[in-house]
Amino acid sequence: MDIAEKQIVIWPRWRKVVFRFLFIYFTLTITPWAWFDAVPFLPKYYNQLWAWLVKFGNDHLFHITKVLVYPNGSGDTSYNWAEISLILTLSLAGCIIWSAADRGRKNYERLNYWLCVFTRYYLIMTALVYGIIKLYALQMEFPNLHQLATPLGDYLPMRLSWQFIGYSTPYQVFSGAMEVVAALLLLYRRTITLGLVTALAVFTNVMMLNLCYDIPVKIFSMQLVFICLFLLASDGKRLFDFFILNKPTPAADNYNFPYRKKYMRIVRVVLKVIFIGYALCMQIYSSYKEYLDEHPAQTKSLIKNGLYDVTSFKLNNKLPALFTADSLAWQDVILENGTGSIKTGDSLFKMRYSRGYFDYFIDTLNRRMDFKREYKGSVYTILSLHFELPDSNTIKLSGKRGEDSLKVELKRSKHHFQLAERQFHWLSEHNR
Structure with missing residues (x-):
């Protein structure tokens, strides 16, 4: 039986009110008009108007935070919560107006x-x-x-x-x-x-x-x-x-x-x-x-991927304190397909989870290793060090960190990460 062949069903008042609210709510959250990016100026002006409404609502009604943080990879920023608060408010207001204007509707x-x-x-x-x-x-x-x-x-x-x-x-x-x-x-x-x-x-x-x-x-x-x-x-x-x-x-x-x-x-x-x-x-x-x-496709590099222990670290020919949170000393270095991280407190690198992250580029002709970091949408070279490879497991780096001289010796670690093995056992004799 299709909709046209059904007998006219009279919805209870509560169901009509709930439907009106949900209709407005889903329309505002899914925003079908925002899909038409090809229409000139439509997305731009819509987004500007909507951002202004969200800010206005937050400043005068919701007060989520004093300054809204826009979506930045997180979908739960203060802007997002102010936005959902605005949508609920508009849905409620629209529902009230719609209910007053369409009281005779049966369904x-x-x-x-x-x-x-x-x-x-x-x-x-x-x-x-x-x-x-x-x-x-x-x-x-x-x-x-x-x-x-x-x-x-x-x-x-x-x-x-x-x-x-x-x-x-x-x-x-x-x-x-x-x-x-x-x-x-x-x-x-x-x-x-x-x-x-x-x-x-x-x-x-x-x-x-x-x-x-x-x-x-x-x-x-x-x-x-x-x-x-x-x-x-x-x-x-x-x-x-x-x-x-x-x-x-x-x-x-x-x-x-x-x-x-x-x-x-x-x-x-x-x-x-x-x-x-x-x-x-x-x-x-x-x-x-x-x-x-x-x-x-993996390309061969002079410098191998892996975890390297720092066997020597000298800044201006001196060894900084190793075990302090803000120490400039390197404790270990990981190099993996153009990305690297160092266990250090040096804020020159992008700090995350107690490690300093960077990208690196190997200049094989001049034997230089450039350490790069992205900052505000631009990529900067933060270190440019000369490297030597005395053997297949050793890297010697030397150069300048700002005005200071820097010398580092790295030894490829034999540390083995069991989690990297992707282990699976049908038969497990022990609770490992």
């Missing part, structure tokens, strides 16, 4: 259908984007040498969870496959309910990881779970009868829209094919391209 069956379709396809797109990138094991990468050398206690909870998932490629691929399966089930009308149950399980797990490990995507992950619950609510009675009361239920007809004219059916199929082609093919291609960029 919103057709509008609810389109809202469900809209949010469902948003859920599909999100699941495909995050699922496919996990199929290539790109979202959380296997711990590199820098991370393996960082003491466990120095990690923030988010980074700990990233290493936990990135360690096991099969687990990450499995979690991505479940997101893709949920998306594919949501594409077909007869499997929408199964797809929603699958998506709810998947995104609830993601939400709990974000909440429990302080991963700064809490707002977005809660939004995805909320969308799943909203869509499942349309099937609430059927699900309650089937799972709780153990009663037979009729087939779902929430998505049976009357496409009576032939051109409407053709347009529907064409749009769906375009969506599937774009969402699947483009995401698979972009993820594959990113995979190739992240796994370039």
Whole structure:
């Protein structure tokens, strides 16, 4: 039975009020007009207006913080919380005005259908984007040498969870496959309910990881779970009868829209094919391209990758204090495919997890090693040192650190990280 053939259903007042609120809320959070980046000036002026509204709302109503921090890789900044507060406020105000102006409406069956379709396809797109990138094991990468050398206690909870998932490629691929399966089930009308149950399980797990490990995507992950619950609510009675009361239920007809004219059916199929082609093919291609960029062909270098112990460190021919938090001394050095880190307190490097990070470039002709750091969008050379290789396991560096002379000797360490082995045992005689 399609929507046109149903008897007119009179919604209770509370349901109409809730629908009005949710319609405005989902429209503002998903912002479909922001997808049209090709329209001249539209994204620019919309973003400027919206940013002004968020700031105005925060200054006069919400007071999240005095100065808002804009999204910067974190999706839970003060700006994001002020934004969600504004959306809830506008949704409530819009709901009140809409309810006063449309009190005679019996139901919103057709509008609810389109809202469900809209949010469902948003859920599909999100699941495909995050699922496919996990199929290539790109979202959380296997711990590199820098991370393996960082003491466990120095990690923030988010980074700990990233290493936990990135360690096991099969687990990450499995979690991505479940997101893709949920998306594919949501594409077909007869499997929408199964797809929603699958998506709810998947995104609830993601939400709990974000909440429990302080991963700064809490707002977005809660939004995805909320969308799943909203869509499942349309099937609430059927699900309650089937799972709780153990009663037979009729087939779902929430998505049976009357496409009576032939051109409407053709347009529907064409749009769906375009969506599937774009969402699947483009995401698979972009993820594959990113995979190739992240796994370039290895080239031989004079200086080998690895962990190096610092056997000698002299600044102006003197040895600085080694075991102080702000010591300029190097205690160990890791070199790995153009990126490096040093256990040091020297703020010349980008400090993270008690290590100083940098990129490096090897000039084989002049035997120079350039240490580089990105700062405010630009890359600077912070050290340029001459290197010597007395043997295959030793590196001698010399040059200037500012006005001071610097001499460092590195010995390739024999330290072995068990976590780097990707161990797996069917038979485990001991609790290791």
